[in-house]
Amino acid sequence: MSAPDIAVVGYAARIHPEGTAVSEAGLVHTAVTGALDDAGLDRTGIGFTVSGSLDYLSGTPFSFVGALDAIGAWPPISESHVEMDAAWALYEAWLRLRHGDIGTALVYGFGKATQGSLPEVLARQLDPYHLAPLGVDAVSLAALQARAVLDAGRTDEAGLAAIAARSGRPAPGGGEDPPPLPLLPGHTARPADGAAAVVLAAGDTARRLAAEHGTVPVWIRGLDQRIDGHSPAGRDLARCPSAERAAAGAGLPGAPVDLAELHTRHPHEEVLLREALGLGPEVPVNPSGGPLAADPVMATGLIRIGEAARRIADGTARRAAAHAAQGPCLQHNLVAVLEGGAR
Amino acid sequence: MRSDRTGEDAPGELVGTHTVRFPGGYTRSTGPVIGRFLTELRDGRLVGVRTAAGRVLFPPVEYDPGDGAPLPDPPEFPEVGPGGTVRTWCWVGAPRPAHPLDHPFAWAAVRLDGADTAVLHALDFGPDAPADRPPARLRTGLRVRARLRPEDERTGSITDIRCFRPEVDRIIDDRRLDYTVRADAALTRYLEAQLHGRILGSRTRGGRVHVPLRDLDPVDGTPMAGEVELPGTGVLTTFSVNHVPDPRAPEVPFVTGYVRLDGADVDLLALISGVEPEKVHAGMRVRAEWLPPDERTRTRPSIRWFVPDQGAGAEEGPR
Numbered sequence: 189m190s191a192p193d194i195a196v197v198g199y200a201a202r203i204h205p206e207g208t209a210v211s212e213a214g215l216v217h218t219a220v221t222g223a224l225d226d227a228g229l230d231r232t233g234i235g236f237t238v239s240g241s242l243d244y245l246s247g248t249p250f251s252f253v254g255a256l257d258a259i260g261a262w263p264p265i266s267e268s269h270v271e272m273d274a275a276w277a278l279y280e281a282w283l284r285l286r287h288g289d290i291g292t293a294l295v296y297g298f299g300k301a302t303q304g305s306l307p308e309v310l311a312r313q314l315d316p317y318h319l320a321p322l323g324v325d326a327v328s329l330a331a332l333q334a335r336a337v338l339d340a341g342r343t344d345e346a347g348l349a350a351i352a353a354r355s356g357r358p359a360p361g362g363g364e365d366p367p368p369l370p371l372l373p374g375h376t377a378r379p380a381d382g383a384a385a386v387v388l389a390a391g392d393t394a395r396r397l398a399a400e401h402g403t404v405p406v407w408i409r410g411l412d413q414r415i416d417g418h419s420p421a422g423r424d425l426a427r428c429p430s431a432e433r434a435a436a437g438a439g440l441p442g443a444p445v446d447l448a449e450l451h452t453r454h455p456h457e458e459v460l461l462r463e464a465l466g467l468g469p470e471v472p473v474n475p476s477g478g479p480l481a482a483d484p485v486m487a488t489g490l491i492r493i494g495e496a497a498r499r500i501a502d503g504t505a506r507r508a509a510a511h512a513a514q515g516p517c518l519q520h521n522l523v524a525v526l527e528g529g530a531r
Numbered sequence: 532m533r534s535d536r537t538g539e540d541a542p543g544e545l546v547g548t549h550t551v552r553f554p555g556g557y558t559r560s561t562g563p564v565i566g567r568f569l570t571e572l573r574d575g576r577l578v579g580v581r582t583a584a585g586r587v588l589f590p591p592v593e594y595d596p597g598d599g600a601p602l603p604d605p606p607e608f609p610e611v612g613p614g615g616t617v618r619t620w621c622w623v624g625a626p627r628p629a630h631p632l633d634h635p636f637a638w639a640a641v642r643l644d645g646a647d648t649a650v651l652h653a654l655d656f657g658p659d660a661p662a663d664r665p666p667a668r669l670r671t672g673l674r675v676r677a678r679l680r681p682e683d684e685r686t687g688s689i690t691d692i693r694c695f696r697p698e699v700d701r702i703i704d705d706r707r708l709d710y711t712v713r714a715d716a717a718l719t720r721y722l723e724a725q726l727h728g729r730i731l732g733s734r735t736r737g738g739r740v741h742v743p744l745r746d747l748d749p750v751d752g753t754p755m756a757g758e759v760e761l762p763g764t765g766v767l768t769t770f771s772v773n774h775v776p777d778p779r780a781p782e783v784p785f786v787t788g789y790v791r792l793d794g795a796d797v798d799l800l801a802l803i804s805g806v807e808p809e810k811v812h813a814g815m816r817v818r819a820e821w822l823p824p825d826e827r828t829r830t831r832p833s834i835r836w837f838v839p840d841q842g843a844g845a846e847e848g849p850r
Contacts, residue, residue, distance in 0.1 A: 209545075246552040293839050303552065308629055317565050318590045319651060323629035329637045331621030332651075339619060339671045369622035370666060417596040421640035421649035422588075425619055 190468035191286040193396035194456055195405035196501075196526065198227025198387030199494035203482045205358070205380045207302030212251060215383035216298050218256035219487075222367075223294070225384035228400055231260040235290030237267045238441075240274030240297040244309045250379040255298060260366040266290075273297060273451075274384065275320045275489030275512030275522050276386045281388050282411055291393035293461045295386045297487035301484035302381035306485065314516060315418055318511040326516065327376055331368035333425040334456040338370055340426035345370065351455035356477035369437050377453040382484025404528045409507075412437025413522035431464035431511070438509075438523040440465055445525070446505035447472045451513040453479050460518060465509060475499065489513065500528040564593045567608055575686040577677060578608040579646045582704030587611060589646035590689065610635070612643035614698060617673040621656065624662035632692065635660040641675055641695055651676075655694040674698040714830075715742045724760075725833035728821055731797060732759045739796040764840055765792040765799075772808045784808050790817055790837050805838030816840040 200222025274297020281293035307325035360373035413432035476495040489512025496508035548750035580591035640649040679781040732742030770788030789798035818840035
């Protein structure tokens with residue numbers, strides 16, 4: 189028996205750009221309830237639940253377990269978690285649904301990135317021998333990659349400024365640290381608190397849910413994720429081979445898309461990813477505003493898939509690419525190709 | 532996006548802080564490859580490791596990052612550096628508390644001589660490095676060298692390399708020579724006339740007017756026929772834009788030019804001001820701008836500089 193097609197049938201996100209006192213469970217409750225409403229399901233209708241988050245955001249071990257309070261986990265549900273952006277939780281849910289024995293899955297990601305210093309928090313994922321002791325932070329690593337992109341002639345300073353200008357990023361506030369050059373104030377995503385949830389459904393279940401809503405399922409036509417070597421000093425930062433391979437694995441080359449949602453926390457990353465994903469200048473990137481406009485860390489990648497799916501569901505686009513990234517200097521990339529249609 | 536629902540009640544004002552830190556620090560084993568690297572580093576040597584394919588990895592890791600192949604057994608640890616080349620960099624104008632330097636510096640990926648991979652580290656241009664822009668010589672390709680901590684401070688950590696510094700490729704010669712000049716009679720008279728806002732020149736026996744005042748006709752070596760007073764107005768005949776500061780024009784760029792005073796047959800060398808350097812052009816009418824009387828001295832010209840002369844009637848300098 190062949191694996192069933194998988195579709196996005198529900199999506200919701202809630203972002204607090206200035207941070208919030210609401211607990212992680214409260215954030216998750218809002219997003220999950222919204223996505224289930226969007227799909228026309230309730231909590232008992234979910235076959236598999238998986239989340240993505242990072243305990244270091246709040247500095248609390250097993251904080252992802254606390255968020256389960258919002259799910260309705262008793263009697264025990266089939267549940268999993270990745271310490272990654274929730275786009276990778278969606279990857280796990282997609283794999284799980286491909287087994288064919290369950291019809292629905294709930295994916296959510298959440299975080300309160302405003303509670304600590306995100307550049308230092310993300311630095312904790314670096315190689316503990318060669319990189320972490322240096323005290324190098326995530327924004328500095330992004331600036332290194334920006335320099336490499338400029339040196340390679342992929343764009344110039346004006347190109348970076350133009351990308352930042354149309355991102356919808358709020359003007360830099362007085363409390364924001366200036367990033368290392370060549371990045372400029374306004375060239376970094378501002379960490380936000382928030383959560384997002386996506387409901388996936390397989391084959392006939394997706395078709396039935398869509399019919400009940402008078403919509404079409406948003407099919408995941410391809411999904412792949414690849415990773416490059418860890419050390420930013422050990423690879424050519426002016427290229428993103430893992431994104432190229434993920435795009436190829438997802439079937440993106442040669443199949444035009446109407447728009448793309450990319451996990452770009454700095455403007456030069458759009459330049460790199462347009463090239464890696466083969467997106468011409470005619471393809472709009474991040475019509476949602478993208479991560480530069482709002483970056484609820486650990487949900488941001490999943491939101492790219494949700495926002496792309498939403499534009500297909502409302503008829504704005506027929507095919508779309510969605511991308512998520514994590515690790516220093518776009519080390520780890522996930523690419524999804526989404527398409528509307530009755531099949 | 533969905534509107535707020537239950538679970539997001541009005542936030543309270545209760546705020547606290549907490550810290551995540553492993554008491555006493557978290558112990559990590561190094562393994563044989565990174566342990567060897569750090570041991571050599573503590574003892575002052577920079578070693579890489581050679582992969583089965585023959586590439587030298589610095590800093591060493593336990594596998595080939597390209598394909599995951601194991602290292603030869605036993606691995607070879609060739610010495611590399613201490614010189615290397617910057618592969619990419621960024622400029623940290625405002626160091627963060629966790630950064631290794633508290634003044635502006637670069638993060639750089641440096642490929643050490645003899646290695647095939649680069650190491651990330653801080654690149655130091657000294658405590659006076661500018662915050663708002665990288666040093667002009669910081670470029671991909673810059674030659675740099677590792678600066679190790681003193682032997683008794685090294686512990687076996689990547690931070691035993693304190694930083695990288697540019698290789699020495701220049702020295703600065705700032706020696707100076709001081710002179711005392713005694714003005715001859717003509718120069719003395721010329722400068723003293725300027726104290727009173729007058730510009731003196733000389734007429735040759737053939738009728739040519741030279742300025743400044745001089746005793747001899749440079750054409751034939753004969754004595755000058757007499758003195759001439761010249762107006763403070765004229766035409767700029769040629770000019771240059773200078774980018775090296777001068778005691779009389781500390782702000783760069785500044786413009787020097789030749790001014791043909793009205794009635795003169797030779798040009799006077801002068802500073803040009805009151806106009807953007809890119810708007811200066813030959814043929815421009817200019818007039819002398821004099822120092823205020825209380826700033827004039829016998830030992831220097833009292834004309835501060837020449838400025839564009841807009842008014843048709845503004846022919847005379849102040850007296």
